Amino acid sequence: MDPQTVIFVLALNLMSVGTLLALIGRRMDQAQGMRGYASGTIVFGLAYLLRLGTGHRHTSLMSVLPDTLMVLATLLFVVGLRQFVGLSALRPRAIAAATALYVAVWLVAWWGWQEPGRHVVLNGALAINYLLLAAMAWRGIRRVPGSMSLSLAVLSGVIGLLGVATALRVFLVLTGGIAPLFSGPTAAVYYGYSTFVTVVLGPNLLWMVFLRLNGRLAQLATHDPLTGLLNRHGLDEALRRHFAARPPAPLVLCQFDIDHFKRVNDLHGHATGDAVLRGVADTLTAQVRGSDFVARLGGEEFLVGCVGGAEPALALAERVRAAVARQAHGLAQGGVLHCTLSAGVSPPFSHAQHWEAALRLADEALYRAKSEGRDAVRVARAAPGWEAAAAPSDASAESSADVKPAPPPPPAAPRSAP
Numbered sequence: 001m002d003p004q005t006v007i008f009v010l011a012l013n014l015m016s017v018g019t020l021l022a023l024i025g026r027r028m029d030q031a032q033g034m035r036g037y038a039s040g041t042i043v044f045g046l047a048y049l050l051r052l053g054t055g056h057r058h059t060s061l062m063s064v065l066p067d068t069l070m071v072l073a074t075l076l077f078v079v080g081l082r083q084f085v086g087l088s089a090l091r092p093r094a095i096a097a098a099t100a101l102y103v104a105v106w107l108v109a110w111w112g113w114q115e116p117g118r119h120v121v122l123n124g125a126l127a128i129n130y131l132l133l134a135a136m137a138w139r140g141i142r143r144v145p146g147s148m149s150l151s152l153a154v155l156s157g158v159i160g161l162l163g164v165a166t167a168l169r170v171f172l173v174l175t176g177g178i179a180p181l182f183s184g185p186t187a188a189v190y191y192g193y194s195t196f197v198t199v200v201l202g203p204n205l206l207w208m209v210f211l212r213l214n215g216r217l218a219q220l221a222t223h224d225p226l227t228g229l230l231n232r233h234g235l236d237e238a239l240r241r242h243f244a245a246r247p248p249a250p251l252v253l254c255q256f257d258i259d260h261f262k263r264v265n266d267l268h269g270h271a272t273g274d275a276v277l278r279g280v281a282d283t284l285t286a287q288v289r290g291s292d293f294v295a296r297l298g299g300e301e302f303l304v305g306c307v308g309g310a311e312p313a314l315a316l317a318e319r320v321r322a323a324v325a326r327q328a329h330g331l332a333q334g335g336v337l338h339c340t341l342s343a344g345v346s347p348p349f350s351h352a353q354h355w356e357a358a359l360r361l362a363d364e365a366l367y368r369a370k371s372e373g374r375d376a377v378r379v380a381r382a383a384p385g386w387e388a389a390a391a392p393s394d395a396s397a398e399s400s401a402d403v404k405p406a407p408p409p410p411p412a413a414p415r416s417a418p
């Protein structure tokens with residue numbers, strides 16, 4: 001295949017990958033950097049097509065167009081990658097300024113030095129941007145989930161090498177003119193490698209986007225969107241992982257329920273209620289240890305799986321109760337709101353099949369805390385050997401949940417202060 005055909009095929013490849021990225025990007029939020037990737041890929045493809053039109057080897061003033069598009073494309077990749085790995089976004093004004101500066105330097109070089117000038121400026125700018133991209137991808141490895149590290153490492157390595165090869169081309173022009181850029185073994189290796197990069201990077205980008213989307217779906221399936229805590233499905237997964245260890249450490253369930261939460265909604269509105277739920281979730285997360293797990297069971301009910309014995313679990317429940325009682329929730333209309341919560345603590349258990357019975361015991365203790373005045377922690381009263389008697393469909397475990405006393409009329413409402 002002659003070089004013109006190769007460039008044409010590469011341009012088509014880039015434009016189709018770019019269009020695919022743009023379509024995917026329409027279904028993702030902007031923060032994923034998809035616009036940068038998509039526009040960078042399409043602009044690169046356009047630059048290749050324009051190169052076919054303006055001539056690859058011979059400089060004319062028109063060459064400024066494909067050269068500028070190429071540099072702009074690498075800048076757009078920088079924008080996309082920064083967003084993808086969670087670094088602050090580049091301002092469009094900064095990109096426009098960098099592109100304008102490039103055009104000015106290119107024109108001066110072309111005016112004073114014709115072809116060699118053009119190639120020094122183009123390769124110099126591309127080398128800087130490639131090395132910048134490689135460094136950013138490398139930095140990003142620590143900022144993304146482990147499943148994505150390999151793709152970012154590949155991106156960093158492949159682009160980094162291209163950056164070094166492109167910088168060498170500047171050196172070649174400065175020492176031997178432009179001839180070695182187009183013929184001889186150095187040129188063959190460079191064009192072969194840049195074709196490889198163009199072909200490999202599209203699928204690599206798509207794979208990274210797939211991993212990101214997959215991660216987001218998994219997050220949505222296992223986490224509560226309001227508080228970011230585990231939902232029931234996520235709790236099941238956490239329990240399964242905990243009991244997969246051999247032997248599993250004993251687990252204690254601490255169930256928490258905000259007191260008179262309905263009144264928060266009724267008096268201050270649903271948005272304030274949501275903010276209180278988020279605030280309490282943050283307090284819970286701040287109090288637990290790394291090995292514990294926190295879930296929102298629904299409404300204003302939370303559950304902590306506390307790894308270890310009964311004493312640390314009780315201490316944790318008490319710590320959470322005190323911290324929530326101290327917590328001030330700001331109100332949109334000014335002033336703050338204070339809430340309390342009640343907690344029930346299950347006995348420790350070491351087998352997965354006992355967790356539902358343990359949850360019923362924690363629930364029963366929680367109802368006692370509510371009926372005995374709220375803003376309190378109560379430990380479940382479990383008969384010795386309850387674990388042996390409990391099974392998922394065990395009647396004795398059912399009956400312990402059935403003896404819940406009816407909650408008495410509520411005493412004090414949540415206090416709000418101006």
Ligand SMILES: Nc1nc2c(ncn2[C@@H]2O[C@H](COP(=O)(O)OP(=O)(O)OP(=O)(O)O)[C@@H](O)[C@H]2O)c(=O)[nH]1
Binds near residue numbers: 257
């Ligand atoms: N703002 C907000 N409210 C919710 C959400 N989920 C459930 N609720 C509300 O939580 C309230 C729960 O009220 P109840 O179950 O009566 O409990 P309570 O008022 O806390 O009373 P006690 O538990 O007996 O202290 C209801 O008003 C629900 O509408 C939510 O996601 N956001």
